[in-house]
Amino acid sequence: MLNIIHDCLDALLHPSARYDALTRARHRAFMAPRLLGSLAAFAAFPVYLAMRGAPTALEVAAFSWLVAPILLSWFLSRTGRYEGAHVLSSLALTGLVMTMAMTTGGIESFAAIWLVVVPLEAALSASRRVVAFASVLALSCTALLIVFGQFDLLPSPDANSVPRGVFMAFGVASAALYAAGLAFGAESLARTSVALLYVEEDRYRLLARNMSDVITRHRRNGAVQFISPAVEAMLGTPVSRLLGHGLFDRVHVADRPAYLTALSDAARGGEVRSVEFRLRRESPRGPARGQNGQVDFIWVEMRCRPLEQTSEVAVSPEAEVVAVLRDVTDRKIQEQALDLARTAAEQADASKTRFLATMSHELRTPLNAIIGFSEMIIQEDALMIDAARRKEYAQLINDSGQHLLSVVNGILDMSKMESGNFEISPEPFAPRAALVNCCNLLALKARENAVDLVTRAPEDLPVMTGDPRAFKQIVLNLVANAIKFTERGGRVTVSANVEGSRLMLRFTDTGVGISADDLKRIGDPFFQAGTTYQRRHEGTGLGLSIVKSLVALHAGEMTVQSKLDEGTSVTVALPLTLTPRTEQPSSNIATLNPAGRSATPERSQQVKKSA
Numbered sequence: 001m002l003n004i005i006h007d008c009l010d011a012l013l014h015p016s017a018r019y020d021a022l023t024r025a026r027h028r029a030f031m032a033p034r035l036l037g038s039l040a041a042f043a044a045f046p047v048y049l050a051m052r053g054a055p056t057a058l059e060v061a062a063f064s065w066l067v068a069p070i071l072l073s074w075f076l077s078r079t080g081r082y083e084g085a086h087v088l089s090s091l092a093l094t095g096l097v098m099t100m101a102m103t104t105g106g107i108e109s110f111a112a113i114w115l116v117v118v119p120l121e122a123a124l125s126a127s128r129r130v131v132a133f134a135s136v137l138a139l140s141c142t143a144l145l146i147v148f149g150q151f152d153l154l155p156s157p158d159a160n161s162v163p164r165g166v167f168m169a170f171g172v173a174s175a176a177l178y179a180a181g182l183a184f185g186a187e188s189l190a191r192t193s194v195a196l197l198y199v200e201e202d203r204y205r206l207l208a209r210n211m212s213d214v215i216t217r218h219r220r221n222g223a224v225q226f227i228s229p230a231v232e233a234m235l236g237t238p239v240s241r242l243l244g245h246g247l248f249d250r251v252h253v254a255d256r257p258a259y260l261t262a263l264s265d266a267a268r269g270g271e272v273r274s275v276e277f278r279l280r281r282e283s284p285r286g287p288a289r290g291q292n293g294q295v296d297f298i299w300v301e302m303r304c305r306p307l308e309q310t311s312e313v314a315v316s317p318e319a320e321v322v323a324v325l326r327d328v329t330d331r332k333i334q335e336q337a338l339d340l341a342r343t344a345a346e347q348a349d350a351s352k353t354r355f356l357a358t359m360s361h362e363l364r365t366p367l368n369a370i371i372g373f374s375e376m377i378i379q380e381d382a383l384m385i386d387a388a389r390r391k392e393y394a395q396l397i398n399d400s401g402q403h404l405l406s407v408v409n410g411i412l413d414m415s416k417m418e419s420g421n422f423e424i425s426p427e428p429f430a431p432r433a434a435l436v437n438c439c440n441l442l443a444l445k446a447r448e449n450a451v452d453l454v455t456r457a458p459e460d461l462p463v464m465t466g467d468p469r470a471f472k473q474i475v476l477n478l479v480a481n482a483i484k485f486t487e488r489g490g491r492v493t494v495s496a497n498v499e500g501s502r503l504m505l506r507f508t509d510t511g512v513g514i515s516a517d518d519l520k521r522i523g524d525p526f527f528q529a530g531t532t533y534q535r536r537h538e539g540t541g542l543g544l545s546i547v548k549s550l551v552a553l554h555a556g557e558m559t560v561q562s563k564l565d566e567g568t569s570v571t572v573a574l575p576l577t578l579t580p581r582t583e584q585p586s587s588n589i590a591t592l593n594p595a596g597r598s599a600t601p602e603r604s605q606q607v608k609k610s611a
Contacts, residue, residue, distance in 0.1 A: 025192040029124060029185040033185065035069065041063065042066065061099065065096045065099075068096075072089050090118055090121065090122050090133065090134040090137055093117070103154075106146075107142070107149050110168045110172070112145060113175045115142050124182065212326075215322070215325075217321070222259065236281055237282050248260075250279050272303060277299075300327055369399075370400045377394070425469075427465065429463065429464065430461070431463075435475055438479060449484075450489055451486050451492055453491075458496070461498065467578075475505070478505075478507045482507050487511065487512070492507070493506075493509075501575060504571065505573075510567040511567055511568060513568055514564070544560075547572075551572055554578055
């Protein structure tokens with residue numbers, strides 16, 4: 001039955017009230033008692049006539065007035081103006097009560113008690129203005145009835161009418177019943193409001209618990225007033241430990257100024273602020289640590305704005321901020337990967353530029369010599385070139401061709417090593433003989449450059465297993481490089497000894513040295529260190545790169561120590577028995593200490609490079 005009544009009322013509701021549960025309940029509470037009361041009164045009118053007989057004019061007017069609630073319900077269903085309907089209802093009820101009271105004894109009439117019901121009915125509107133209007137209206141009518149009674153301005157009651165006590169009992173009973181109906185209506189509205197409030201709270205609580213983003217409420221100084229449970233999955237920390245300054249304590253020290261600044265600006269400026277910072281994430285057993293043993297931090301993005309105060313909530317004396325935290329660690333990792341890729345691309349572009357610049361010089365110079373001297377030999381009759389000069393030109397052409405061949409061979413060897421197609425052929429050989437032979441080959445070049453080349457290799461060096469061709473290429477490249485970058489009057493020392501199961505080769509010179517910044521890139525293909533000497537010496541920048549790759553193929557290690565204007569020391573450690581390994585060794589590149597001084601962290605720098 002109630003469902004049928006609700007469906008009928010819903011059909012009469014204004015469209016604006018059909019989609020809001022609380023408004024719909026209020027409209028129902030207004031329309032239902034008025035429609036039912038009017039219909040009940042009209043149904044009882046024939047019974048009243050049968051018992052009373054012919055009605056008086058007043059009784060006919062009273063029953064006719066009962067059509068007013070139907071008109072009020074129609075007004076509300078057409079306009080949706082809830083407060084306006086209550087104002088009209090107060091006027092209609094007051095008019096009916098005043099009419100009845102003025103004809104039945106004034107303030108002493110049974111109808112006067114109904115003036116108390118007028119503000120009670122207006123209270124259902126939940127509007128202070130409507131309640132105030134109804135209260136003033138009821139008090140004014142009460143005062144008016146008192147005044148009329150004092151000055152005998154009211155008509156005398158009919159002597160043949162029903163006894164006054166019966167009317168008073170009817171008036172009090174009807175007023176009490178109507179007030180009870182109002183009370184039940186108020187209770188129903190209150191229960192509906194509470195139910196809707198719980199539903200709304202459950203909805204927001206469900207959203208806060210299941211959304212991945214974290215909702216927080218802060219004071220201006222960063223203290224957390226509220227934080228959603230989603231933070232437990234993000235940081236592995238209970239909500240209770242993050243209230244107050246618990247969240248601030250987990251912000252990375254370097255990011256705390258930005259964190260507090262964003263909250264302060266949002267509270268003061270009234271605009272949305274966004275900031276990214278790191279938060280410490282904890283595991284159940286304590287602070288989570290990464291593979292390097294450091295505390296694990298995640299990147300989060302915080303968007304904050306000032307909290308809008310509502311009339312229902314007491315205004316806080318201090319400005320507050322509401323924020324949303326989102327885990328952006330994956331995005332930051334991608335950004336870092338993009339930065340690394342961009343840096344690698346820039347280095348590759350710089351390497352290409354250096355390669356083209358180097359090859360432009362290293363290829364053009366011998367080719368120009370070959371073409372120029374060959375043209376002179378072709379025109380020997382016109383130029384009257386003698387046999388000695390022709391032999392000299394032929395030697396220059398041969399030297400240029402040999403230089404060009406060495407450049408091409410270096411590029412091809414480097415290409416094979418980088419592609420993994422360079423193969424070594426291990427076999428037993430005497431490292432001392434190979435070392436002395438290489439130094440003898442470069443002794444003439446050392447004398448031409450006025451460089452003292454000293455070889456220190458003990459007679460009892462054991463036989464080692466490796467690729468003798470690669471061993472000689474390592475020695476030739478390092479010795480030639482040391483001679484090339486050593487000024488006249490300098491010294492290059494080549495020494496060898498055995499330490500454990502490794503052969504230690506040391507190449508020391510007193511040359512120009514290498515700066516600490518360039519040491520980080522020594523061994524990169526086509527890289528030539530320094531700006532003070534790179535234009536004074538020929539070369540492709542492949543020597544150390546080839547040596548580094550050959551040492552790696554022999555499962556060895558290469559260490560470079562250098563300092564500008566003090567010289568360079570290269571140490572190569574090769575196993576006496578070649579045992580290839582999958583893990584690549586490292587090359588240690590450092591800065592030499594001045595002669596006669598101990599190695600200290602303040603005066604030396606160690607840079608690990610993959611060999």
